[in-house]
Amino acid sequence: MVKWTEEERCIIRGVWGKVDIDEVGAQLWARALIVYPWIERYFGTFGDTFTTTAILNNPKLAALGKIVLAALDTAVKNMDNVKGAFASLSRVHYEKIKVDPEHFRLLAECITISIACKLKAELSPQVLSTWQKFLSAVVEAMSSQYK
Amino acid sequence: MVEWTEQERNIITSIFSNLDYDDVGPKALCRCLIVYPWTQRYFASFGNLYNADAIKTNPNIQTHGTRVLHGLDRAVKNMDNIKGTYAELSVLHSEKLHVDPDNFKLLADCLTIVIAAKMGSGFTPEMQATFQKFLAVVVSALGRQYH
Numbered sequence: 001m002v003k004w005t006e007e008e009r010c011i012i013r014g015v016w017g018k019v020d021i022d023e024v025g026a027q028l029w030a031r032a033l034i035v036y037p038w039i040e041r042y043f044g045t046f047g048d049t050f051t052t053t054a055i056l057n058n059p060k061l062a063a064l065g066k067i068v069l070a071a072l073d074t075a076v077k078n079m080d081n082v083k084g085a086f087a088s089l090s091r092v093h094y095e096k097i098k099v100d101p102e103h104f105r106l107l108a109e110c111i112t113i114s115i116a117c118k119l120k121a122e123l124s125p126q127v128l129s130t131w132q133k134f135l136s137a138v139v140e141a142m143s144s145q146y147k
Numbered sequence: 148m149v150e151w152t153e154q155e156r157n158i159i160t161s162i163f164s165n166l167d168y169d170d171v172g173p174k175a176l177c178r179c180l181i182v183y184p185w186t187q188r189y190f191a192s193f194g195n196l197y198n199a200d201a202i203k204t205n206p207n208i209q210t211h212g213t214r215v216l217h218g219l220d221r222a223v224k225n226m227d228n229i230k231g232t233y234a235e236l237s238v239l240h241s242e243k244l245h246v247d248p249d250n251f252k253l254l255a256d257c258l259t260i261v262i263a264a265k266m267g268s269g270f271t272p273e274m275q276a277t278f279q280k281f282l283a284v285v286v287s288a289l290g291r292q293y294h
Contacts (some may be wrong), residue, residue: 012158027272034272035279052273115269116263125181126199128260132182
């Protein structure tokens, strides 16, 4: 089980408190799809995701981004049991959506880059280190129900 | 061989022309040493690296960070033959410095975060995609002479 110091908890809540879920969520999938275009294969039912402009203006992607960040909020509020909190979510991604678990890591990177763009120097090396530890725990929890 | 569009070339040269190498280089290297502490083992002769503050104020790290960015500058000026440009550097990192090539990607990731923090919302998804493509080519070229 992942252990968190009091300082790490404060850092993670501090970073998360500065994230506007609507703002970052709307751009999150656009960034992921543009930087890692192969993940387009999960979005066959999302309409036009074939050009940069279409991706940036796709309302379904924007909505999904906010859903992902709402789930991340659950992880922030359940840091001591992210695995338990995400068990059924992991199962859905494995059994139903069939997501390659490597792609959780790619999305996590995009989340970090979006936050870096927003927080700039506030995302110091030490803060980044703790934030990435948190996201690794989330990625691991999302992969936990995969066999 | 890697192909670059005119737009990608412009993005890369534009990002680098707006960088202060003396600032960004050391920041990226410090971030790498703090976030991925095992990389400190390559810098045993650099003096005090025992905590984040020591790393951030270490003059050898400053110098080396700047050197790394100037090395990247050579790749920017030789985008059509990064592999050839870096052949000797790759041999050096393999045979003399014994750097695990996985660690090139870690430094590349840290540099991306520093650039994102610097450019803020100017670091659009397209710029991120191009920048990461460039760094992937650099990382591959540096690992090329390993055997």
